[in-house]
Amino acid sequence: MANDDRVKLACRGVWKVFGRGAEEYMANDPTPTPDGLRAAGLMAGVRDVSLDIGEGEIFIVMGLSGSGKSTLLRCLSRLIEPTAGQVFLDGIDLLRAGEADLIEIRRHKMGMVFQHFALLPHLSVLDNVAFPLTIQGVPRPEREARAREVIELVGLGGRETAFPNQLSGGQQQRVGIARSLAVKPELWFLDEPFSALDPLIRGEMQAELLRLQSVLKKTMIFVTHDFDEAIRLADRIAIMKDGEVIQLGTPEQLVLEPADDYVAAFTRNVQRAKVVTARSVMGPIRNTSVHQIVRASDKIADIAPAVIEAGSPVPVIDEHEMVIGSLAPQVVIDTLIGKDARA
Numbered sequence: 001m002a003n004d005d006r007v008k009l010a011c012r013g014v015w016k017v018f019g020r021g022a023e024e025y026m027a028n029d030p031t032p033t034p035d036g037l038r039a040a041g042l043m044a045g046v047r048d049v050s051l052d053i054g055e056g057e058i059f060i061v062m063g064l065s066g067s068g069k070s071t072l073l074r075c076l077s078r079l080i081e082p083t084a085g086q087v088f089l090d091g092i093d094l095l096r097a098g099e100a101d102l103i104e105i106r107r108h109k110m111g112m113v114f115q116h117f118a119l120l121p122h123l124s125v126l127d128n129v130a131f132p133l134t135i136q137g138v139p140r141p142e143r144e145a146r147a148r149e150v151i152e153l154v155g156l157g158g159r160e161t162a163f164p165n166q167l168s169g170g171q172q173q174r175v176g177i178a179r180s181l182a183v184k185p186e187l188w189f190l191d192e193p194f195s196a197l198d199p200l201i202r203g204e205m206q207a208e209l210l211r212l213q214s215v216l217k218k219t220m221i222f223v224t225h226d227f228d229e230a231i232r233l234a235d236r237i238a239i240m241k242d243g244e245v246i247q248l249g250t251p252e253q254l255v256l257e258p259a260d261d262y263v264a265a266f267t268r269n270v271q272r273a274k275v276v277t278a279r280s281v282m283g284p285i286r287n288t289s290v291h292q293i294v295r296a297s298d299k300i301a302d303i304a305p306a307v308i309e310a311g312s313p314v315p316v317i318d319e320h321e322m323v324i325g326s327l328a329p330q331v332v333i334d335t336l337i338g339k340d341a342r343a
């Protein structure tokens with residue numbers, strides 16, 4: 001997260017320990033080892049996680065099955081009660097909110113999308129999407145207008161009267177997304193929302209999500225076990241293993257400097273040129289007569305043809321249009337073929 005970004009959601013020292021007597025055990029030993037817990041018949045789904053998630057950020061939680069992703073997401077949304085730790089939404093301690101406040105916060109500030117969320121089979125697309133507003137007591141004309149707006153937004157305009165069983169899996173997922181957006185959530189939790197879809201539809205839905213985000217600028221916490229999906233969507237990725245966040249960084253940071261073999265195993269098959277930026281591989285400023293120019297934030301894959309075509313080093317500019325380095329065609333080629341250009 002950039003320094004000047006506002007923190008929307010934060011957590012400090014969050015633990016979720018499963019098993020009878022977990023609270024008492026944690027009260028006696030606030031930093032238990034996995035072995036100690038096992039001996040007591042307990043198990044930590046989430047171990048001591050602290051995060052700051054910026055407003056408008058797409059924050060991905062990634063890891064193998066059983067690593068604790070869903071449990072962390074549920075703790076952050078307080079769908080389940082953490083055993084220890086704090087969660088702050090806009091600086092307010094969510095774990096101290098009373099039941100009534102929590103219902104209000106969930107209804108008005110949080111949206112949730114799950115892999116298998118139940119659309120109501122006897123309700124039309126319009127009524128499914130308007131359903132959360134019905135619960136809020138929003139009058140019919142207003143809730144239908146809002147529902148039509150979000151149905152349009154997710155590309156289902158014209159299908160308002162269809163029933164769920166008349167829609168494809170991808171379309172049903174769009175209805176679920178529209179329904180979660182109907183209440184204009186500030187925080188959007190998505191737990192493996194596209195995992196049940198075939199690869200082609202999945203790719204379309206990822207593109208759709210990025211398009212929606214460019215318009216809506218929600219704070220998004222998105223769980224996936226698919227690293228390709230993570231790097232396509234993420235501003236930052238938290239990698240989880242055995243309940244812990246073992247690395248947190250941009251896709252580029254994870255690919256260039258994986259913290260350990262577990263992270264490296266995810267990044268191995270990633271096309272480096274799709275995540276590495278000019279800033280990471282550029283050389284010193286050079287005098288050059290080339291007319292081409294690239295931005296420090298440009299991905300190598302996107303600028304490769306232009307730089308190779310230029311035939312000699314191309315100036316690199318930052319967000320203030322200042323020249324901060326140069327990018328040589330050979331470095332671009334090395335990145336494209338997966339050779340570590342920084343070596």
Ligand SMILES: Nc1ncnc2c1ncn2[C@@H]1O[C@H](COP(=O)(O)OP(=O)(O)OP(=O)(O)O)[C@@H](O)[C@H]1O
Pocket residue numbers: 018019043044045063064065066067068069070071072225
């Ligand atoms: N209610 C529960 N009681 C006991 N153990 C649980 C409970 N819920 C989750 N766990 C355990 O906590 C660990 C983390 O589970 P979690 O569902 O968060 O993993 P995940 O990374 O989301 O996995 P997946 O990708 O398979 O959904 C797992 O070992 C799981 O068995």
